[in-house]
Amino acid sequence: MDDFRNRTAKSMLTLPLVAVVAGVVWLLPDPRSVWLWGGFAIVCALTYTLRELNNRSQLLRIRSRLVSATFLALFAALPDLHSAGMHLLPAVGLLLALCCLFGSYQQYRPEHYTFHAFFFLSIGSLDFPPLLVLSVLFYLAMGIVLHTFTWRSLLAGLFGLIVPYCFYVGYLGWEDRLDDFVQQLTPYLQYRWPDFRRLPLPHVISFGFITVLALLSTLHFVRTSLNDKIRTRVFLYVLIILELVLAGSCVLLPHHYCILMPLYLVVASPLIAHYFALARGGLLMNVWFICWLLGLIALSIYNYGLPAIFGAA
Template identity: 30%
Template sequence: MQKKRIQNKIAESRWTQVYVVSAAALVWIIAGLHHPAVIVPGICLLLSTYLMMELNNGNALIRIYSRMVSCSFLVFATMAGFMFPSVRAAIVMLGTVGYYTLSFRCYQDAHAPGWTFYAYFCIGMASIAWVQILFFLPIFWIIMRTNLLALSIRNFCASILGLLLPYWFFSGYLAAKGDLSVLVNHFAQLAVFYEPFRLTSLSVSELVMISFVLLCALIGIVHFLNQKRNDNIRTRLFYQIFITVDLSAAVFLLLQPRHYEALLSMLMVTTAPLIAHFFALTRTRLTNWMFVFLSCSAVIIMLINLWIFLHTSF
């Protein structure tokens, strides 16, 4: 019998989620008391965390009992103190989690227009906050065919309707205000491209945060590819989705660093299951030290970003 190390005790503990949620709630409450703009993103994070729990529980993303998927996600979201007031980032995060949670219910079901409609409604909702998420649509449709095995004319039409519904409400609101030009300008942003690879436009805190998330993504991807034979086919297909979207978002971020906050939100959502899989299912001394290093780094980054947020926001 293999020895349980600190990594495994924490990853398999029923109390881990309680402690992580409590610590994250404390951080967000402190930030909210200092800056009321944090309240709405905090509510979005609460909903996103619940959906991450549903995503893990409903799809058995990890083949042992572990709550590391939702815990990893919550740690990522709480580390980025500079993004706490960003409603756009919070909505993109919620929309991405909602898309995964709902679209995975369509697995091998070409006659699931309801779940497909709701999944793409989440993408449509996120696109109102950040229209560039529409660039991911071809990837999502390909994924529906190759990984979810659910692409059909009926489901495809449902996805279009789901995307359009938020804009039906949005355009009605703008029409009532008599300012439909906002909608035109909104879609015009799809044709706006900023200087690529300009990472110098990001602050040190932002660079550290994205480096940490990408490091976790790399570790999770390499680990999964090395041991994917131990998972069932359904789980492999789901993790391939996470890897595909993760790599796509990382490339998008390098090409357009201007969209840092929204893309980091997507990366947090898609990286959480990958690094959680690594934490929960490895048992070597090396991986234990990697877990300790990443955990301590996360706490340090979170404290530094929180301190900066409390001393620079008004």
């Protein structure tokens, strides 16, 4: 048992095994559902993109597929997110934006990376306009951490944000539906403090489980960050900033759970994988890892079983 965690982190079979289990769990409610199949396909594409992000950005200093396996395993435990829909578009946009943003690191002329990073972020914001707030964090990361902020990259980012909206507003104008754009923005301009007493308990428990795990992973990285290369530290600090903002957004906008949780998993999964793959502790850490796996299984059973039972009752 004392080698179980290391074998899991380093094995090339971890991701395929998680994918098979996730697929079975995912399609269990209705194997004939096109929406479930579509949602699983989209999340598998996100999982592969995370794998590529990990490989290119060297988020882990060992050869491992634990980043993408962690993302898929956590996603599989949250059945309310599984159907295909526009709620997954912001997560797709954010992940592609991060790939481009990280690609700009140490580039002499990073403008094209910057344009595409903000372009994909803007695409995601078409379904969830508050996602544009992250553009401010992108600029801060470029100036403070990535050191790629110049007047050229500033303009490239602004251009990337504007282009999708030019096409979108132009299309709505052509269809004589500009009122739809105003109606889409209105709910976000009239914020009301949420009634936390009416939140679905499965959503609260799921958010709490992932947040505790993400917090432990963040603290571990901050404490041991000197063990990583500068490049890795830069990227993970960017993810930590985004993680904190998205965690706060989940608290302030809990009624957008199905949109915010995929975003949260995109930025939290690399940190969680970093924690379990690289934390020291021998037998004790392996027991801790197994406890979290059992907790994830319990969360999955709860999310799939008890709500259905109570609903039937």
